[in-house]
Amino acid sequence: MNLEYYSNAALVTSVVVYLLAMTAYAAEWAAARNAPVEESADRRELAGVGARSAGTPSTHAASSDRSAPDAPASDAPTPDTKTTDAAVEQRMAEMKVELWGRIGVALTVVGFLCSVVGTTLRGLAAGRPPWGNMYEFTITAMVLIVAVYLVMVWRTGARWLGLPVTLLAAVGNGLAVTVFYVAVAPLVPALHSVWFIIHICAAVVSGAAFNIGGLLTVLFLIRQRAEKRGTVSGYLSRIPTARKLDLYAYRFLAFAFPLWTFTVAAGAIWAEYAWGRYWGWDPKETWALVTWVIFACYLHARSTAGWRGTRAAVIALIGVASFWFNFVGINLLVSGLHSYAGV
Template sequence: MNLEYYSNAALVAAVVIYLLAMTAHAAEWAAARRSPVEEPTSDRELAGVGAAVSASAAGAGSVGSAGAAGAGSSAGRVADGIAAGGAGGLPNAATLDADLDRRVREMRVELWGRIGVALTLIGFLLSLTGTVLRGVAAGRPPWGNMYEFTITAMTLVVGVYLVMLWRAGARWLGLPVTLLAAVGNGLAVTVFYVAVAPLVPALHSVWFIIHIVAAAVAGAAFNVGALLTVVFLVRQRAEKRGKVGGYLARIPNARKLDLLAYRFHAFAFPLWTFTVAAGAIWAEYAWGRYWGWDPKETWALVTWVIYACYLHARSTAGWRGTRAAVIALIGVASFWFNFVGINLLVSGLHSYAGI
């Protein structure tokens, strides 16, 4: 057994752990399904004002009654106390049951959420270990084919999520992230896997590292932005129907999700621009021309145009919400077709999949 074997074992274990983490987060969402529907802010404010007015009126009435009746009888005071307790002083059995049910539900949600986060962290460490061991076994950066690029990109995606979890408490993103990580790494170890091999001559350049690192970071940001976009669409639909209940009531509102997704795309786009430019410089070094309309070059440009349209539409046309989200999802679909579809379906100078 060598380092390549241990790398493969770590990555296969990571897939299993990510599946378990996804299951835990799915149970977390399911445990919160009976949470009450979130009321609009204006309704809550009106309810608070109404309660304050009612309390004031009740207080004024009590003072008036006391002034009119005087000291009153002892029996009357006892009756008033019993009535007050039934109205809101001492909780009845139904109230206690409802409160207990709410507490149990919150404990279940918290338990499944913590299990999902713990499993995600273990999966990330296994994925990182497998990726590093792959590079050590190959004696080079582990980015020479589809398999290696996929495991690197998935490690970055989960790493970004864990940072968001630590800095902003974004546990609500755990379900889509672990789903993507499980599918991505699962495809890598079952479909994209190739044995360790030397780099093809065209990849022997410093631009190999520069180009691939930029592409991996940009791809991770595009994918996190796409996941945020999907969550945004689900939350927005619930808000429009006026039924933001269950776990959806625990995540940021649609406006904040839309803004967060935009920030990830705005961060990734300059990196993708640099990726395309660095690839052109690399092409001149390897093949003696900057641009040759190779299928992968062409589709990388198509992906760049889609995301340029997304950012342009938001900044100039004022597109927000669903229309911009659709463009963003088309962009990530183009990104993945450029990476997977072109490598598997089309022959070209960039056919390094090795499958």
Template sequence: MNYQYYSSLAIVTAVVVYMLAMFSHAAEWASARRLGVARPAHTERELVGVGAGSSVAGVDTAVGTDGADLPVDQPAGAGEAESFSAERIASHRVDLFGRVGIALTLIGFLASVAGVVLRGLAAGRAPWGNMYEFTISAMVFVVAAYLLMVWRAGMRWLGLPVTLLAAVGNGLAVTVFYVAVAPLVPALHSVWFLIHIVAAIISGAAFNVGGLASILYLLKKRAEGRGTVRGYLSRLPSSARMDLVAYRMLAFAFPLWTFTVAAGSIWAEYAWGRYWGWDPKETWALVTWVIFACYLHARSTAGWRGSRAAVIAILGLASFWFNFIGINLLVSGLHSYAGV
């Protein structure tokens, strides 16, 4: 059985399914454009005056909720009822597209897990020997963390950015980063390599979920500040709740990333005879660590909570991805074996 071929086929399938899930969640956001727009009926009537009316051309009229004259045989609340009905239909569509998106995400997750497992069987080792293998494994952990949050805490609101990330990540893996199965280079024959990679994958998944939550937090916070929370933003948790979710994910990831850097140093001593050599990959891992350390410090300082801390979290996520992709593609170093 050609495990390598079926592994690639499973990853390509996952890319397609994740794209369908992304489109479904995009439709979920688009279907919510009517939500949160209509004001309560009693508020509208208070603004125009209950019972206000006039007579035009001998026909008794009453003032409607939009300020227009309505015949008295049409209930004053007809406009509100129609708007409420439209909002209920939109809400039903939002839920439907959201459930379809979750189902497709689960199918894509299973396909990507199969791809990673088959890649490991084809290589006869843990599938983390190059950038392609690390990418598809990292996407598995990111989506797994998201699905766990959906199951345990109902956080479907992260569906669009997570499926976008999974589709792009796996898509880059199969089109740009792909390499054929090959034996590990001597530097990777160490148990500390496996420990280093597992810690990096788990902390990276948490960094991504926390960073995406921070992006949505800024969108919701801006809408709340303008008093224009409508559409899908009206279905998101409060900005305070989203800020807390991001903080918990990043607070969980930071110690793991610290351990990742430490384990990498021990592995470097085994492979190259020194714990730290300012290799570009090592240096940027330290930069990422410093940024997230600043984030946690900002969270503990009252004047830097909220939006400022969220911006630091997003910078940290960008630094993580530059360390993961940019360094490998743009800079040569001792980690160049992990290139494409």
């Protein structure tokens, strides 16, 4: 047994733990859906407006009610008893949701640590940064994505993002250890450049931001659909409003775009060092440019045309899909100068 073996074992363990974390988050969502929850502030405000528009009972009716004889006593529970029972039920439901959520976060931390150990051991086994192929890029990107999520939980309590993040991490690491895996090998000559490290670092960070922005966009579409139907209930009532989710997604994508621009530029400089030309319309280079154009259109549409909501979200998801096709599809389906980054 060597470092490569323990690296693989740690990454396989991370997949299992991420799946368990995803199950816990799913149980959290289910518990919130099946349990009574407090109305959100916006729904209470709407209810208050409706009550005010309906007016108040007349004085005559009020006096008639006061003049009516007292109702005979019965064994039915009083309003106070019903209120107490509802409060207890609400409290128990909240405790159940909180328990599943905490279990999900704890398992996510464990999976993250296993992923960090596996990625670190892979680098030690290779004697270089673990970014030399598609497998190593994937496991490094998953580490960064989950790290950003955990920071968000710590700083802002964004536990509502746990289900899609752990799903992405489980799928990403699962594909890495089953489909993308390659044994440790020396770098090909084209990768022996400082621009290799610069290019890959920028690609990993921008890729993580693109993916988190994409997950936020999906949640935005789900929440917006519920808001339009007036059916915001269960766990959806606990996540930010559609407007806020749209803003959060925009911030991540706007952060990623200049990094992706730098990634493309650094890749061109690296190509000149490795192959003697800055741009050669290699399939990988071409699709990286396509991805850049899509996100440029997204940012342009928001800043100049004022696009918000569904139209901008569709462009963002097309951009994320283009990013993944550039990363996975081009490597698996098309041969080119970047084929060394494949499986």
